[in-house]
Amino acid sequence: AQTVTQSQPEMSVQEAETVTLSCTYDTSESDYYLFWYKQPPSRQMILVIRQEAYKQQNATENRFSVNFQKAAKSFSLKISDSQLGDAAMYFCAMGDNFNKFYFGSGTKLNVKP
Amino acid sequence: EAQVTQNPRYLITVTGKKLTVTCSQNMNHEYMSWYRQDPGLGLRQIYYSMNVEVTDKGDVPEGYKVSRKEKRNFPLILESPSPNQTSLYFCASSLFGYEQYFGPGTRLTVT
Numbered sequence: 064a065q066t067v068t069q070s071q072p073e074m075s076v077q078e079a080e081t082v083t084l085s086c087t088y089d090t091s092e093s094d095y096y097l098f099w100y101k102q103p104p105s106r107q108m109i110l111v112i113r114q115e116a117y118k119q120q121n122a123t124e125n126r127f128s129v130n131f132q133k134a135a136k137s138f139s140l141k142i143s144d145s146q147l148g149d150a151a152m153y154f155c156a157m158g159d160n161f162n163k164f165y166f167g168s169g170t171k172l173n174v175k176p
Numbered sequence: 177e178a179q180v181t182q183n184p185r186y187l188i189t190v191t192g193k194k195l196t197v198t199c200s201q202n203m204n205h206e207y208m209s210w211y212r213q214d215p216g217l218g219l220r221q222i223y224y225s226m227n228v229e230v231t232d233k234g235d236v237p238e239g240y241k242v243s244r245k246e247k248r249n250f251p252l253i254l255e256s257p258s259p260n261q262t263s264l265y266f267c268a269s270s271l272f273g274y275e276q277y278f279g280p281g282t283r284l285t286v287t
Contacts, residue, residue, distance in 0.1 A: 162207060162272065169218050
């Protein structure tokens with residue numbers, strides 16, 4: 064069975080500091096996609112970053128970067144220079160070749176001024 | 177503006193009264209999907225569709241129906257809603273293998 068696990072229900076970070084959110088997954092597929100989504104209080108789901116499993120290079124999007132460890136099935140999100148607007152729920156997700164998607168339970172990120 | 181729309185945004189209904197939540201996208205995406213979000217469980221996939229007249233079950237399909245008669249629309253049907261279907265529902269669309277674009281969500285309460 065395919066699963067996505069986020070073991071940190073809630074985290075806090077000081078404004079301007081760096082924080083890393085953890086995500087592990089389990090799949091028997093060789094080709095899949097990984098995503099991080101942000102959900103602010105408005106409930107809108109916003110894509111943060113995307114990674115194809117066949118790419119070794121870690122994806123980067125401005126202040127957001129991932130550490131993709133395929134052998135360990137780990138996909139952590141690093142947020143640099145944290146801003147108040149980064150406060151939200153963050154969901155890790157995996158899409159497989161059958162176009163099914165699996166989401167983790169989420170990590171609530173608090174940003175302290 | 178590229179978007180996924182859902183209606184209604186909020187719905188309170190009673191057990192057993194059939195309801196439909198509509199979903200429409202204007203991006204010509206082949207892939208559409210429905211999710212429910214419950215506290216502590218993240219998002220769970222209900223049904224998905226890879227094209228017109230092609231639908232398949234996700235992880236939690238029981239109690240739900242879908243149809244895909246047109247590429248842009250993917251309604252979610254609850255024939256006989258029950259209180260355990262109280263949840264936040266999201267519709268999403270995408271090109272295959274790419275990130276999904278989500279609708280604004282529908283908050284459903286079944287009493």
